[in-house]
Every structure is written in C-alpha cells, then in structure tokens.
Amino acid sequence: MTDTLHSVAPTARAGMEPAVRRALRANRLLAPVADHMPAILAIAGCVMLWQLVVWAFSVPTFMAPSPIAVLSAFRENGVILWNNLLPTLLEAAMGFVSGNLVAILLAVWFVYSPLAERAFYPIAVIIKSIPIIALAPILVLLVGNGIAPKIIIAGLISFFPTLVNMVQGLKSASPAMLDLMRVLSASNAEIFWKVRLPASLPFLFAALKIAATSSVMGAIVAEWIGSSYGLGALIIEATYNFRSPLLYATVVIAAALAVILFFVVAIVEKKVVRWKPGNHG
Template sequence: MVGTNTETLVMGSAKPGTKRKPKKSALRRIGTPLAAVAVLVILWQVVCVVFKVPYYIVPSPIEVGTSFGENISTLLEHAVPTVIEAGAGFLVGNSIAIVLAVLFVHWKAAEDALMPVAVFIQTVPIVAIAPVLVLMLGTGYAPKVVIAALISFFPTLVNMVKGLKAVEKEHLELFRLLSASRSETFWKLRVFASMPFLFSSLRITATTSVIGAIVAEWIGSQRGLGYMIIQATYNFDTPLLYATMIMASLVAVVFFSLVTIVERLVVTWSAESKM
C-alpha cells in the first residue's frame, strides 16, 4: 500500500525563497468587476442619450432595466427549461468526457481510434447539428440536452486527458518503487494531478452549455430563453431582447460560480484555487 501524502507529492514542495502571492480580498474580487460593469453601463446610457439612439436599435440601460423588471416573471418562467437543459447537458457531456479520458490514458489504441472522431464532431457547427437532432428527437428536452452535452464534451475530454498524463516521471517511478498497483497510481496520483485541468474545462463548459441550450431552443421550441430571444426579435421588442440576454448571462454566471465554489472545496492543494 502507498502511504505517501499524495497532495504534497503531486503539487511538490515550494522552492526556497519563493513568495506566495497574497490572497485577494473578497471586496476586491467582487468590487473591481462590478465597478467596471457600472462604468460600461454609464457610458452606454450616455451614448444613447447624447446621440439619441432609437430604442428599437439599441435601447438604453434604463429601458432595458424597465423591461427586465416588467417581464421578470416571464423571464424566470422561461429560464427554468434552459437551466434544466444546460445543467443536464453539462452533466452528461462532462461525464462521458471524463470516462473516455480515463479510457484513453489506460488504452492507447482507444485514444488513437476515437480522438479523431471526437475532433471531427467538434468541428461540425452546432447550428448545423441542431435541426438534425430536432428531427430525430422531437422538440422536447432531448435535443437541447444533447446539444449542451456536445458543446461541453470536447474541452473536458482534451483537458482531462492532458491532466491525467500530467504526472512527473519521478513520481511514477516512486509509485513503482513502492509497489503501487495501477488503481493506486490512478486514484492517488493521476486523479490529483488532473483536478486543476478538469476544473479549468468545467468553468468553460459551465457557460458554453447555456449557449448550447439557447441555440437549440432557437430551432423547434415553445419555451426557454432561446425561444424568448426569437420572439423578441420577431416583435422588434429590443428592450426585451436585451433583458433576455441579461437573464441568460445571469444563468451562465450562476453555473460558473457553482463550479468555482466546488473547485475551491475539492482542489484544496492548489494555490490558484485559493486566490
């Protein structure tokens, strides 16, 4: 059995004389981006007022905020299916990617055979796949979940394979000297090394899964934020269009924040996760 402290082994000891970066305060982490957003919103409002931009072309932040408040119940109602589709696709796509990554690391022939297929699927535009899936699976949740899963799949597959292989030769040699089995090497060495890579891709796919669900809703859907975007466009209700995009962004931000919180709870040995 291997009794080595795996976290210390994987991350390595700090070099003498190196200084750790100070942690950013919560106020600075939150306040800085909020200040930047506030400045952009003010500039947006000033441009709309000074140049008298018609609301049906670019609405002012006040008009967008008014529309958001007036339609908040409708926006929340249509956000529910989008959240379900994006969340399910996120879980399915990333789960399949992780399983395949583990297979690729332990079976080189599978990687050589299936990785080109995964690359080919990634190169096909999502907008081209969506109508085909709607014809095959109908207009329910299924095609939206599949689209969200496809858009989440490839980044996690690539990062997880890279992470599982990102183990120093010295560490592998040490595990061999300690007569560690393949399963012990995998769980106590490769998994720990892969976690930062995995969560880097999960942060990306947390937002892209929402995009995938919305794109799928553009084709053959009667509900969801994607459906609302199409309806607002057809009705030339530009303030509602912007309000719907803001709601979609808020959903993506919540997904991203949840993944970040889980990362800080799981990847406790990474200095980057503590900043």
C-alpha cells in the same frame, strides 16, 4: 489594586470579543467585494456610457434600448423571464453533467488504452469541428423537438474541452510518483486515485469553468431550432416582435446564468483543489 485590574481585564476582553468577531465577519463578507471591485466599477462604467450614448444620440428604442428601459422590461416581464429561465437552466445543467461525465470516462479510457485514443480521439475532433447550429436541426429530426436535443447540444458543447484537458491532466502525473507507486506494487486503481486523478484536477476544473458557460450557450442555440420555451425561444420571439428591451433583458439573464454557473464551479474548485500546476514539488 492588582486584584481589581485582574478582575476587570477578563470583563473587558469578554466585551471586546463580540466586536472582534463582528469585525472579522465583516471582513470576510467584504473581501470578495473588494477583490471584484475593478470588474464591478468597469461594468458600472459601461452601463453609464451606454445610457449616455442612448440619451445623447436619441437612439430609437427598437434599435438599442437604454439601461432604464431594460430595467423596466425586467419589472414588466419578470414572470415570463423566470418561466423561460428554468427550462434553459435545466437543459444546461443536464447537458453539463452528462457531457462532462462522458468526457471524463473517455479520458480515463484513452490514458489507459493508447489504441482507443488513436481510434476515437480523431472522431471527437471531427464532432467538435461541426458547427453546433448545424447539428441542432439534425438532432431535432433524430430525437424529436422536446428537451432531448437541447441536452445533447449542451452536452456536446461541454464535452470536448473537458476531454482534452482531462487527458492532458491524467498524463501530467509525475513520472517519479508513478515509478514509486509501481515499486510499491500499487494497483492501477491505486495509482489512478492517488496520483493521476489529483494531478488532473486543476486541468479538469479549468475545463469545467469553460464548459459551465458553454453549456448555457449550447442550450440557447438548441432552443432556436423549433422550441416554444426557454431563453433561446424568448430571444427569437422578442427579436421578431421588435421588443428590444425584452430582448436585452433576456440576454442579460442568459449572461448572468452563465456567470453564476462559472462561479459555482470556481467555488467547488477552491474546496477541492489545493494546488496548481507549477506550485508543487
């Protein structure tokens, strides 16, 4: 009898393993949905309220189309939306990469050269204080009406948050760790890669998440100034032609693009950053 039980048990366990694996896989897939369920429900509630208000007060479509009308605009103008999404995505991505790369390099320079920080940091603040909508036509005059001014605007709007956070992050390295590395005769490069850079990563990714959404806004604002393509140009065209469903659909696409870029940075952050400020030591 014992031999029979021993022969059956492995077979039963083998039969259960696929079910257990499926259950674990389902849990991993459902966990993110459960985490974001409050936000999903809140958004669904807002959309339902929007639809009810439009129905109840008979709001004209040219003023505020219903969610159903916006969905119809997605279906009827899918090709137009897609063709204008790609240029904005390219501009935002290139501006995000270039602006943040320059900000990171400047932050490293400022940390290792206090004189450079005192000289050039105020200039960065002055540039940040100029409204983007005012810079756009100046850049169009300087570099033309192609893709260049859009990338520059997206880069500028991504630049300042990363510069500020990266400088703060590089300076947040533990003084005890810095002293220990110096006692061990570590070079500046070793101190940077092993102490300063790891300490700065939480600050950097906090800025990158802001820059990811801001770069989309910068690209769209730049497209308002004399562009014939992109989501920004489509917003202007839909507004002037009173195509409110298309206007709302374009705004939804722009917001979705910004959210996607935000979550891409957040996913990379989870892979790279293993600690948060205040959770170490």
